[in-house]
Amino acid sequence: MKFKDESKRLLIIDKTLDLVLLEGVAGLKMAKLAKEVGISPSTLYVYYKNKDALIISIFTDIIKEQTKISKKQLNTDLAYKIKLKTIWRQWLKFSVTNFKEMNFMEQVKQSPYLEKIPTQIITEKQGLSDTLFKVGKEQELLKNIDDEILTSIIGSMLKVSSELIIKNKISLNKKDTDMMFAFLWDAIKN
Amino acid sequence: MKFKDESKRLLIIDKTLDLVLLEGVAGLKMAKLAKEVGISPSTLYVYYKNKDALIISIFTDIIKEQTKISKKQLNTDLAYKIKLKTIWRQWLKFSVTNFKEMNFMEQVKQSPYLEKIPTQIITEKQGLSDTLFKVGKEQELLKNIDDEILTSIIGSMLKVSSELIIKNKISLNKKDTDMMFAFLWDAIKN
Amino acid sequence: MKFKDESKRLLIIDKTLDLVLLEGVAGLKMAKLAKEVGISPSTLYVYYKNKDALIISIFTDIIKEQTKISKKQLNTDLAYKIKLKTIWRQWLKFSVTNFKEMNFMEQVKQSPYLEKIPTQIITEKQGLSDTLFKVGKEQELLKNIDDEILTSIIGSMLKVSSELIIKNKISLNKKDTDMMFAFLWDAIKN
Amino acid sequence: MKFKDESKRLLIIDKTLDLVLLEGVAGLKMAKLAKEVGISPSTLYVYYKNKDALIISIFTDIIKEQTKISKKQLNTDLAYKIKLKTIWRQWLKFSVTNFKEMNFMEQVKQSPYLEKIPTQIITEKQGLSDTLFKVGKEQELLKNIDDEILTSIIGSMLKVSSELIIKNKISLNKKDTDMMFAFLWDAIKN
DNA sequence: CATGAATGAGCCTTCATTCAT
DNA sequence: TATGAATGAAGGCTCATTCAT
Numbered sequence: 001m002k003f004k005d006e007s008k009r010l011l012i013i014d015k016t017l018d019l020v021l022l023e024g025v026a027g028l029k030m031a032k033l034a035k036e037v038g039i040s041p042s043t044l045y046v047y048y049k050n051k052d053a054l055i056i057s058i059f060t061d062i063i064k065e066q067t068k069i070s071k072k073q074l075n076t077d078l079a080y081k082i083k084l085k086t087i088w089r090q091w092l093k094f095s096v097t098n099f100k101e102m103n104f105m106e107q108v109k110q111s112p113y114l115e116k117i118p119t120q121i122i123t124e125k126q127g128l129s130d131t132l133f134k135v136g137k138e139q140e141l142l143k144n145i146d147d148e149i150l151t152s153i154i155g156s157m158l159k160v161s162s163e164l165i166i167k168n169k170i171s172l173n174k175k176d177t178d179m180m181f182a183f184l185w186d187a188i189k190n
Numbered sequence: 191m192k193f194k195d196e197s198k199r200l201l202i203i204d205k206t207l208d209l210v211l212l213e214g215v216a217g218l219k220m221a222k223l224a225k226e227v228g229i230s231p232s233t234l235y236v237y238y239k240n241k242d243a244l245i246i247s248i249f250t251d252i253i254k255e256q257t258k259i260s261k262k263q264l265n266t267d268l269a270y271k272i273k274l275k276t277i278w279r280q281w282l283k284f285s286v287t288n289f290k291e292m293n294f295m296e297q298v299k300q301s302p303y304l305e306k307i308p309t310q311i312i313t314e315k316q317g318l319s320d321t322l323f324k325v326g327k328e329q330e331l332l333k334n335i336d337d338e339i340l341t342s343i344i345g346s347m348l349k350v351s352s353e354l355i356i357k358n359k360i361s362l363n364k365k366d367t368d369m370m371f372a373f374l375w376d377a378i379k380n
Numbered sequence: 381m382k383f384k385d386e387s388k389r390l391l392i393i394d395k396t397l398d399l400v401l402l403e404g405v406a407g408l409k410m411a412k413l414a415k416e417v418g419i420s421p422s423t424l425y426v427y428y429k430n431k432d433a434l435i436i437s438i439f440t441d442i443i444k445e446q447t448k449i450s451k452k453q454l455n456t457d458l459a460y461k462i463k464l465k466t467i468w469r470q471w472l473k474f475s476v477t478n479f480k481e482m483n484f485m486e487q488v489k490q491s492p493y494l495e496k497i498p499t500q501i502i503t504e505k506q507g508l509s510d511t512l513f514k515v516g517k518e519q520e521l522l523k524n525i526d527d528e529i530l531t532s533i534i535g536s537m538l539k540v541s542s543e544l545i546i547k548n549k550i551s552l553n554k555k556d557t558d559m560m561f562a563f564l565w566d567a568i569k570n
Numbered sequence: 571m572k573f574k575d576e577s578k579r580l581l582i583i584d585k586t587l588d589l590v591l592l593e594g595v596a597g598l599k600m601a602k603l604a605k606e607v608g609i610s611p612s613t614l615y616v617y618y619k620n621k622d623a624l625i626i627s628i629f630t631d632i633i634k635e636q637t638k639i640s641k642k643q644l645n646t647d648l649a650y651k652i653k654l655k656t657i658w659r660q661w662l663k664f665s666v667t668n669f670k671e672m673n674f675m676e677q678v679k680q681s682p683y684l685e686k687i688p689t690q691i692i693t694e695k696q697g698l699s700d701t702l703f704k705v706g707k708e709q710e711l712l713k714n715i716d717d718e719i720l721t722s723i724i725g726s727m728l729k730v731s732s733e734l735i736i737k738n739k740i741s742l743n744k745k746d747t748d749m750m751f752a753f754l755w756d757a758i759k760n
Numbered sequence: 761c762a763t764g765a766a767t768g769a770g771c772c773t774t775c776a777t778t779c780a781t
Numbered sequence: 782t783a784t785g786a787a788t789g790a791a792g793g794c795t796c797a798t799t800c801a802t
Contacts, residue, residue, distance in 0.1 A: 005782085024301055026216025030776060040784040042778080051776065110297070111214055145369070148359055153373060156350040160342045169338055179335070183343060187377035195765090220793060230767045232795080241793070385761085404681055406596025410797060420763040422799080431797065490677070491594055525749070528739055533753060536730040540722045549718055559715070563723060567757035575786090600772060610788045612774080621772070763802090771795080779787080 009047055011037050013058050017100040025055065025107040055113050060121050062101045069094060080141050081185065084132070088158075088181050095162035096172055102162065129154075143190050150188060157184045199237055201227050203248050207290040215245065215297045245303050250311050252291045259284060270331050271375065274322070278348075278371050285352035286362055292352065319344075333380050340378060347374045389427055391417050393438050397480040405435065405487040435493050440501050442481045449474060460521050461565065464512070468538075468561050475542035476552055482542065509534075523570050530568060537564045579617055581607050583628050587670040595625065595677040625683050630691050632671045639664060650711050651755065654702070658728075658751050665732035666742055672732065699724075713760050720758060727754045 015036040019028050030051055034041040048054035069090075078086065095102050108114060114122075133150055136142035142150070161170075161180040170176040205226040209218050220241055224231040238244035259280070268276065285292050298304060304312075323340055326332035332340070351360075351370040360366040395416040399408050410431055414421040428434035449470075458466065475482050488494060494502075513530055516522035522530070541550075541560040550556040585606040589598050600621055604611040618624035639660070648656065665672050678684060684692075703720055706712035712720070731740075731750040740746040 024216070026214065027302060029774090031774095041776085042784050042786095043782080045777070046782060046784095107300070112217055146359065149354060152350045152354060153347075156346045157343075160346040164339060164342060169336065183377040186379075187373040189376075219791090221791090231793085232768075233766055235794070236765065236767095404596070406594065407682060409795090411795095421797085422763050422765095423761080425798070426761060426763095487680070492597055526739065529734060532730045532734060533727075536726045537723075540726040544719060544722060549716065563757040566759075567753040569756075599770090601770090611772085612789075613787055615773070616786065616788095764800105765802105766800080767796105767798085769796095769798105772793090774792080775788105775790095777788085777790105779785105781784085781786105 008037070008039070012044065012047060012054075013061070016054065016058055017104050020104050020107055021100050025104075025111045025113065028055075052113065052116055055108060056117050058104065059108050059113075059117060062098075062105055063121055065101075066094070080136060080139055081189075084136070084185070085178070085181050087132075088184065089177050091158055092161055092165075092177055092180070093172065095158060096165050099162060099166055106159075140190050142188055153187060154184065157187070198227070198229070202234065202237055202244075203251070206244065206248055207294050210294050210297055211290050215294075215301045215303065218245075242303065242306055245298060246307050248294065249298050249303075249307060252288075252295055253311055255291075256284070270326060270329055271379075274326070274375070275368070275371050277322070278374065279367050281348055282351055282355075282367055282370070283362060285348060286355050289352060289356055330380055332378055343377060344374065347377070388417070388419070392424065392427060392434075393441070396434065396438055397484050400484050400487055401480050405484075405491045405493065408435075432493065432496055435488060436497050439485065439488050439493075439497060442478075442485055443501055445481075446474070460516060460519055461569075464516070464565070465558070465561050467512075468564065469557055471538055472541055472545075472557055472560070473552065475538060476545050479542060479546055520570055522568055533567060534564065537567070578607070578609070582614065582617055582624075583631070586624065586628055587674050590674050590677055591670050595674075595681045595683065598625075622683065622686055625678060626687050628674065629678050629683075629687055632668075632675055633691055635671075636664070650706060650709055651759075654706070654755070655748070655751050657702070658754065659747050661728055662731055662735075662747055662750070663742060665728060666735050669732060669736055710760055712758055723757060724754065727757070 012033070015033055016028065019033055019036060028051075030044055031041050034044050037044075044054070048057060108117075129151060130147060133142065133147050137144050157180070161177070164170045164180075165172055165176075170180070202223070205223055206218065209223055209226065218241075220234055221231050224234050227234075234244070238247060298307075319341060320337060323332065323337050327334055347370070351367070354360045354370075355362055355366075360370065392413070395413055396408065399413055399416060408431075410424055411421050414424050417424075424434070428437060488497075489502075509531060510527060513522065513527050517524055537560070541557070544550045544560075545552055545556075550560070582603070585603055586598065589603055589606065598621070600614055601611050604614050607614075614624070618627060678687075699721060700717060703712065703717050707714055727750070731747070734740045734750075735742055735746075740750070
């Protein structure tokens with residue numbers, strides 16, 4: 001499904017993220033989006049079958065991108081805590097750099113659109129941290145609890161941290177990210 | 191002369207929470223709500239001036255209720271950690287028991303309705319934890335960091351915990367709530 | 381159809397005139413009217429069967445009042461021009477004093493309510509000036525033209541004059557009313 | 571790519587005038603208008619942002635048209651009375667020919683819509699007659715009174731005349747229009 | 761007489777989507 | 782591919798009026 005004007009598709013995605021950031025998924029209007037992109041509303045339908053498809057497609061794109069990055073990050077070989085901290089920093093950096101994308105994901109996840117997204121896509125990313133946790137527990141560095149709980153706590157900590165950064169309460173420098181990691185580590189370490 | 195049924199107002203609130211849980215704030219339709227309550231759409235307008243007023247009013251009601259409860263909980267006199275754990279349990283219990291209300295609050299907070307709510311109402315609750323944190327830091331029991339960061343972390347932990355409970359990953363019993371409190375305490379303790 | 385509280389009926393009429401002056405017949409709302417009167421909307425329906433009846437009834441009342449006054453004014457015995465000027469002054473005074481009523485009449489006359497008013501009531505007043513015109517033409521003091529044209533011109537002049545008075549461009553004193561009568565007299569005199 | 575039919579806009583205007591003539595501004599319903607035009611209600615909103623805009627736009631259009639015509643009429647060079655009579659005839663003809671437009675103007679002028687129309691637009695037309703009156707007074711042909719009073723009297727005479735024509739009491743021929751002008755001239759001449 | 765509560769009918773407006781070019 | 786025009790479906794809200802007390 002390659003289009004002549006692939007850059008236009010990227011622009012549509014970008015403006016969608018902008019608008020969702022400003023007015024929420026529910027507030028996303030096709031007409032306004034088109035205007036923002038600089039095309040006619042009907043042209044949107046050349047690129048996406050309908051509004052659902054637009055949102056689902058962007059959602060999927062972002063997930064894929066995230067997965068790609070996550071996979072890369074795991075192939076390092078460091079002491080466990082350091083390794084986790086490194087990954088933590090990368091995630092955090094990613095979250096902050098791509099906060100429009102993150103915002104989009106969260107909004108969609110708690111909107112009625114979620115039901116229209118193939119569950120497979122949503123859960124795909126999950127598997128990634130499994131080995132990470134397994135190792136941590138084997139080395140008795142992490143509390144021995146359910147992976148899902150760990151995932152939730154880390155995810156939640158990640159979200160808080162990036163929100164604080166975006167709200168300029170803390171920054172993305174070593175000192176502050178380490179501080180936030182300390183909270184996390186203290187919480188989950190054995 | 192018929193008397194306005196205060197229970198009807200409560201029913202409207204209840205059904206609103208239900209619908210928002212199911213379909214989001216953006217998906218809340220006055221007609222559907224009315225049907226759910228068992229009244230005519232126009233009757234809704236007898237109780238609330240318009241949709242905005244309905245949402246804002248419920249939002250405010252919940253905040254007030256929360257504030258009331260929080261205030262009560264602070265007037266205990268126990269060792270700091272125990273005290274915090276007690277409050278934690280109460281908050282958690284509240285969050286789980288009233289998860290429809292909590293869901294409503296969160297949804298509204300990241301919807302365009304937020305801008306229509308007097309800021310005073312939103313920030314009112316904030317101040318409550320201040321003294322709690324102050325004492326914790328004075329006794330060198332809590333890490334010495336910004337209150338807002340502490341608030342964020344606790345709030346986030348509370349949310350994760352109640353979500354896990356609602357998803358039946360953990361339960362509201364002493365063992366599990368203590369476990370979740372341990373995460374929190376380890377994260378913020380000095 | 382006498383009601384115990386006749387004063388309340390008068391109040392309803394008065395407030396109706398006020399509201400119609402402010403917001404037009406089309407803008408007249410039963411609920412607002414009731415509020416203005418200080419009663420419940422349903423109480424309005426004790427006094428008038430419905431909105432149409434309310435408007436028609438007030439319209440009719442005013443016409444009757446006008447007719448009564450007009451009749452009195454004709455039984456004088458003066459030189460024709462003086463007599464006409466006297467009547468003119470009385471009409472003008474009436475129009476200005478009762479400008480809320482006049483406004484109501486005009487608004488109703490060019491609203492859809494007009495069709496619901498028995499034609500007999502509307503035309504009733506017409507006949508009054510007939511003898512006046514007849515005499516004027518017999519004495520060759522008035523241009524010899526159709527009564528309806530005369531009526532229209534006088535009515536229109538009356539309206540202009542009272543509007544100018546209400547807008548404070550002229551006043552109700554002898555000098556100004558005489559001036560306006562001069563315009564009229566010059567227009568219709570032979 | 572379909573081209574927006576300018577004739578459709580004209581049709582909307584025309585049907586609006588028709589409906590306002592029949593049922594008043596207050597009785598103008600978007601759905602009925604659309605039906606009359608032969609389009610869908612939502613299509614109306616392609617041409618006008620909303621009902622207010624529709625009414626205001628038409629109002630403004632008419633005023634502009636009137637102003638254009640009035641301006642043309644003033645550039646003639648005749649004896650004063652003849653000139654005035656010529657203008658009078660043109661105005662009268664305009665009023666009668668465009669009586670739907672005139673009706674629309676009047677209705678809007680005494681409706682709540684008036685407040686939404688830029689005052690500049692309303693008063694623009696006023697200035698036109700000024701020089702006409704000035705000349706008339708300088709040549710001592712007109713009574714020396716306030717321009718606003720003159721304007722009111724002429725306007726009122728114009729209205730009466732066109733109403734009589736429309737009601738078929740008189741016609742637009744030379745004899746009758748001259749007669750009506752005679753009333754006016756006698757009223758305002760020195 | 762009086763009225764608080766409730767409602768049905770109706771209106772304006774928005775918006776995703778289609779259609780013809 | 783691109784788009785201007787058109788629209789059906791739906792939603793929010795108003796308001797005269799009725800009903801039960």
